[in-house]
Amino acid sequence: MPSASAVEAEITDYFKRAGQHASPEQAVVASLMGELTTLQKPVSKTAIIMGLIEKLESESDPARLDVYRQALEMVIHSPVDGPLAP
Numbered sequence: 001m002p003s004a005s006a007v008e009a010e011i012t013d014y015f016k017r018a019g020q021h022a023s024p025e026q027a028v029v030a031s032l033m034g035e036l037t038t039l040q041k042p043v044s045k046t047a048i049i050m051g052l053i054e055k056l057e058s059e060s061d062p063a064r065l066d067v068y069r070q071a072l073e074m075v076i077h078s079p080v081d082g083p084l085a086p
Helices: 004-017 024-038 045-058 062-076
Strands: none
Touching: 024 045, 024 062, 045 062
16 A cells, blocks of 8 residues: 555646646636645545535535536546645
8 A cells, every 4th residue: 555645746746647737627616625734624525525525415506517527527537545735
């Protein structure tokens, strides 16, 4: 199993390769990662997926729902498992 720092570096590199400027989906994921860190909860792919599902269940704005769905798809298809770096 890779170390937490190796996984953190992997997810950081993954998002950097996605583009120079953060997409709305990347901003949502980064925000969720920040929330988890602030709450001193483990930042993991599973925790981010759960956070996105909670946002999908509570949001009514169609544009925001689309961003959350795309962010969820991005995280699910991310090659990184385990803890993530904020």
